[in-house]
Amino acid sequence: MNGLEQVFAQCREEGRSALVGYLPAGYPDRDAAIAAVTAIAESGADIVEVGVPYSDPLMDGPVVQAAAEQALANGFRFADLFDCVAAVKEAGAVPVVMSYWNPVLRYGVERFATDLAAAGGAGLITPDLIPDEGEPWIGAARSKDLGTIFLVAPSSTDARLAMTADACRGFIYVASTMGVTGARTSVGSGAKTLIQRTREVTDLPLCVGLGVSTKDQAREIAAFADGVIVGSALVAALRDDPSLGALRGLTEELAQGVRQG
């Protein structure tokens, strides 16, 4: 059984949503990133999305962009990713990777699947790869029992929701709003509508991302979603407090939030 199936089954048993935390590999540098992903795994993140810093992150807002730039400036190499993945696993959370497509393509799709599985990774979120273009990845992922996590958006038609859900394994990334990553004051209503529409076509776990930054938002989303994804707020906490204190504190609050929803 894939680690993602296990963690969602466990959350269901506990009657709560999962907390999915995002941090980039290599940020602020190679070793500090390993410490940071370990910290959020220890502080209550059920799933940790390890991001691949990329030169052209067109789905990301200013916080994640700046982090990617710094990671690259500090010498991030793609292979460093797998150390972060292994660290998450070691700390007891389920690691998945989030990557724009070109770095994976360049690394080699089959090779990536092999190395991700070997490091203990459970799947890949692909912000700029839609299932229409996803056949090579889907094939490689299935052979290694890796999750294929595509996004659905408020603009997705019903037909595309069904097609995308069909291509997903592990969970579905439900983009709460139209736009890029980053904190927003309100995410609730659009996300709820999209969750309802997606629920019509699938039994897979549905996790809401884009704009969630606070415990209250986590609680609100947890009331109707299987998982709550937090990225930019965690990256900002790490940026502002390299001691990891703020990062641990925010993760603990969010973990409370998903238990109150």
Add this chain to the structure above:
Amino acid sequence: MTEVTNPSPDASLADSLPSGIPASVAGRFGEFGGRYVPEALVAALDELDEARLAAMSDPDFQTELAALHREYTGRPNPLTEVPRFGKHAGGARVFLKREDLNHTGSHKINNVLGQGLLARKMGKTRLIAETGAGQHGVASATVAAYLGMECVVYMGRVDTERQALNVARMELLGATVVPVDHGSATLKDAINEAMRDWVTNVEHTHYLLGTVTGPHPFPTMVRDFHAIIGQEAREQILAATGALPDVVLACVGGGSNAMGIFHAFIDDAEVRLVGLEAGGLGISTGKHAARFANGEPGVLHGAATYVLQDADGQTLDSHSVSAGMDYPSVGPEHAYLHSIGRAEYQSVTDDEAMDAFSVLSKTEGIIPAIESAHALAGAMRIGQELGPGTTMIVNLSGRGDKDVDTAARWFGLLDSQDDNVQGDNS
């Protein structure tokens, strides 16, 4: 390279593609093209694709666009024979397709008029665009003014500083210019920022992408709006010489002017199609934009194509004296034409381009855009290989007014403390 039919964007693909780059449902040129975009944009791309297909067969749309070409842009523009320049090209007969004479000074207007009309048809009220040196930004601001639409142009901070006059031109036309500070703060980052705006505001905003790259349907649609260049040129050369040319040349930044002139000749297997990329300071220096010389297949800005990238798939910075050539990727249909050998791609250094710039200016009284000077340099090179009796068409994609400052510094004509030319976009 016989029987090459126009690559259909909707061609279904065999399973025998090179590994890594997959088949897709739409918008493929061989293994290149496709749609590598956030799901949130798919609905808008589908809407755009439907609108452009409907417009192609809508006589009213075609009539309105044709009238704009005639009365606003000033089409058809001439095909000018340049015999004194031809002496520098091995004595070949050289003809220039005069896109430089269009309103706003380059071929860019063909595309923005078409997309502007489509945007209005789709009920969009806001246009956004990216620009490098500012030519596409100026053209976009122009069409927005003409159609009474809001216009926001994203431009790398570095470029806004080096092209301050073009920023002023856009603002005079009523557009808002937003400097982009992220990444290398040049064209590729301006495209990223425009994509972010689009994904956020797609309901009422059209992204007026300026070249034959990006996700489907942009490469096909932009090519089709520029195809009038080749259609006119083909008729004009037949009228002038009674025969097809031996060679058609165009500069290739993103590649829109080149696709525009190549398209009408693709089925004429005897016509050699040559695209000229920016060799910058030389391929070996790493400071260039020669994607076919030194790039690898990959994905950037929504399309599978050739990309200047490192071993980890991170995009590399490009360099050219000409901002319009200074882009690390290239339109996917060019990648396809390259892969099947129907078009060939050569690189031209900054030095060669500036030499050709000077030769055309002094022999013919036509100051070309530095982008177009790359194509002229290619004509000088190939003319010297083929000699007299050869007929060539060079797409003169733009005029050089915007480049006077760069050229004056290059040739040491300004008493400036800073006569060390770094290019528009190094």
